[in-house]
Amino acid sequence: MKDRLLQVTQKMRALQLADVRSYKGYVLMASIFGLAVVLAFGAATLAVRGIEHVVARDTRAVLAQNGLDWAEVQTDGLLLTLRGEADSEASRFRALSVVSTVVAAERVIDDMQVAPSMEIAAPRFLMEILRNGLDVSVIGLIPTDFDTASIVSRIEQIDPEISVIDMLETASHPVPFGWDRAVAFGLEALTLIPASKISIAADQVEVTGLADSERQRNEMRETLMRDRPRGLIASINISAPRPVITPFTLRFVIEESGARFDACSADTTEARMAILRSGRAAGAQGVIDCTIGLGSPSPRWQVAATESITALAALGAGSVTIADTDVSLVVPNSIAPERLDRVAADLERVLPEVFSLDTLRLPPSAGDEGERSDPAIEFVASRAEDGIVLLRGQLTDARLRDAVHAVAKTEFGLNAVRINARLDPDLPEGWPVRALLAVDTLAQLEHGQVRVRADRFDISGVSGDASVSDKISRAVAEQLGRGAVFNLDIRYDERFDPVAMQPSPARCERWIKDVLEEQQITFNPGSASIVTDAGRVLDKIAEILRDCGRLEFEVAGHTDSQGRLETNMRLSQQRAEAVVAALSGRGILVSDFVAKGYGPEFPVADNATAAGREANRRIEFRLTGESAAEAEAERAGGAPVPEEAAPEPPDEADLEIEVTSGAGDVPRPPERPQR
Structure with missing residues (x-):
């Protein structure tokens, strides 16, 4: 029994040992297989990483070459992802197209964003107004917040009979800076010029129009130049038709003078x-x-x-x-x-x-002065500087005397005419025509005299019309006919010319200079206190500045060379400031005035004499900034040029004026004047 049990036990141990050996084999095999799997996975991962690196490198390179380096590249195996913010949809699509040359399109993942679109820029607001007498059309695009009805209403105020066709459209954008003043200036030009086209933008107004005459054209131009808002670019093109000259006249005189x-x-x-x-x-x-x-x-x-x-x-x-x-x-x-x-x-x-020629050699009795043998026979119409008109000499009869008197009262006023004419029925032929022509001619002069004799017609005086000699010559030649002997001695004076006397920066500066040349602003010795008598000078300057409107001025103070330089510099500065303060006290806007003391730096006379030192102690006004630029442009445009060197005027006799603002348009004067 024991042996049997021992055998069984030994068999079981043998079996157990075999099982243990078999399990270890299994474990070893499993371990070997697992290691192979790990090694294979690692090799695959390394291969994928290599491929990703190559794809990412090539993709970034091709993006950079096309200026698309804003795009970010990420790889995940065989997939490639694009990220980043494109400035437009076109840039995003271009990036996809460029990358597709490196990686198949089905392997590219689009994760890019497009930058939000900027707000739509405001359009350029532009309004055009066409006027033909009482017919006005308004066309263009204006801001919604700018009341269209107010524009139409302001145009209708020009004339009760005016008709306005409103074709304005609006856009919901803010009213641009300067729009209000540009519209106001454009409507002023529209009021001034019955036949015109006005183009209005926020920074520029273009005026094109027709005037009835050259004089009216010049008046329109002067008014618009004076009223143009500072900083607004204005293009003014006003045409005047050629005048109809009848008779077509030329008169050339050679005298001793x-x-x-x-x-x-x-x-x-x-x-x-x-x-x-x-x-x-x-x-x-x-x-x-x-x-x-x-x-x-x-x-x-x-x-x-x-x-x-x-x-x-x-x-x-x-x-x-x-x-x-x-x-x-x-x-x-x-x-x-x-x-x-x-x-x-x-x-x-x-x-x-x-053409027909008529010659006349004056008789000996005429002489250089054209005296008749009987100098008592004459009719003289004269007008004094105070406006009083005196008519004296001989007239043929009472009817002519009444006619001459009536014409004179119509021309000069009921209370301005004095007549002291004798009646003589034996006067030379054509005397009534000459007498009435004398009164008509005198009406074209501010003051002067017209002397009528049987063989001569003499006109002398002063006028504010630069072309008055042409007009008078034409009238005399037409009325007196062939062979008329007449002499003109007419002087142009711009003080009587309403166009020439309209305020402008250059004229205002000159008028102030004229006042100071007549009398300087003086101070108490060694102080900045203006003497009482100088108040009248400041009053005159203030009156000029009121008419001239807003201008930029430097008020410069100067001293003589006596005393310390530091004291003179300080004193000249204080005196310039005192003048500015005095003008401000007289209601003058002086925010654009600059007080500057130069001390003795710019003398105008010799400091070695008392008179020279007195001349050097002075106040000067000089335009600066845009006002100086406008004055320079005015002087350049109005400077006389010899006809041979002058450019040819257009046949239409058009006048085109470009008025611009800004230092780039007209050379700015130096900061420190040369005195």
């Missing part, structure tokens, strides 16, 4: 230049005006004018007058008859066929 044009008309620019060249060759000097107009009696007017001037220059004295096709050559008695006949014959040969 020199040669001059009393009247000059031309039908073309070329004719104008040729006539002016002939006049200068005959001795005329200075700035000469010659009106280009309609009404020329012949296309060969230029030939008649230039040849007539040349003939008079050959004689050396006298006058030549052309009225339409009538040429009148009048010379003093000092010209020999043979010489006159020879020159007249030469002139007749070269004059165009339609």
Whole structure:
């Protein structure tokens, strides 16, 4: 039994040992298999990582080459993800297209974002107003917050009969800076010019229009230049039609004092230049005006004018007058008859066929002054500087005296005319026409005298119309006919010219300078206290500045060289500040004024003399900033230019003015004046 149990036990142990050995084999095999799996997975991972690195590197490179380096690249096995913010949908699509050259499109995951679109920019608001008399059309785009009805209402206020067609559209954007002032300036131009086109933007206004005459054109231009808001760019193009000249007149005079044009008309620019060249060759000097107009009696007017001037220059004295096709050559008695006949014959040969020549050699009794043998026979119309008109001399009868008196009262006012005329029925033929013409001619002068004699018509005086000599010559030639002998001595004075006297930066600066040249602003010795008598000077300057509006000025104080430099510099500064304060006290807006003390730095006279030191102690006003730029542009535009050097004016006689603001448009004056 025991042996049996022992055998069984031994078999069981053998079996157990076999099981243990079999289990260890299994474990070993499992371990080997597991290790192989791990090694395979590791190798695969390393391969994938290598592939991801290569794909990411190549993708980033191709993105950078195309300027798309904002795109971020991430790889996950064979998949590639693009992230980042594109500035537009086009940039996002371009990034996908570029990456597809490296990685198949189905393996690319698009995780890119597109930057939000910016707010839509406000459009350029522009309004155009077309006016033809009482018909007005308004077209354009304006801000919604700007009341359309107010624009139409303001236009309707120009005239009760005006008709406005409103074709404005609106956009819901803020009203741009400067829009209100630009609209106000544009509507002012519309009010001023009945035939016009006004284009209005926030920073610029373009004005195109028609004027009835050159004078009206100049007045419109001056008004708009003066009222233009500071900082607003304004383009002003106003055209004036050619005047109709009748009769077409030219008058050239050579006297001991020199040669001059009393009247000059031309039908073309070329004719104008040729006539002016002939006049200068005959001795005329200075700035000469010659009106280009309609009404020329012949296309060969230029030939008649230039040849007539040349003939008079050959004689050396006298006058030549052309009225339409009538040429009148009048010379003093000092010209020999043979010489006159020879020159007249030469002139007749070269004059165009339609022109006729009449010559007159004044008798010995006429002399240089044109005196008659009986100087008592005359009619004189004179106007004094105070406006009183005196009519004296001889008239043919009571009817003529009443007619002359009535015309004068109509022209000059009921209480301004004094008449003291004697009646003489034996006066020379044509006396009534001459007497009435004298009153009409005097009405074109601010003050002066018109003297009527049987053989001569003399006009002298002052006028604010630069072209008055042309007008008077034309009227006299038309009324008195061929062979009329008349003499003009009319001086232009801009003080009586409403256009020339309108305030502008350059004129305001000059007017203040004139006041200070007449009397300086003086101070108590060694102080900045203005003396009482200088108050009148400040009153005059304040009155000028009120009319001139807002300007930028430097008020400069100067001293003589006596005393310490530091003291003089401080004193000049204090005196300049005192002047600015005094003007402010008189209601002048001085926010754009700068007080500057220069001490003795810029003397205008010799400090070694008492008179020189007194002249050096002074106050000066000088425009600065945009005001100085406008003044420089004004001076440049108005400077006289010799006709030979001047640019040809357009045949339409248009005037185009560009008024701009900003330092880039006009050279800015130096910060420190040269005194």
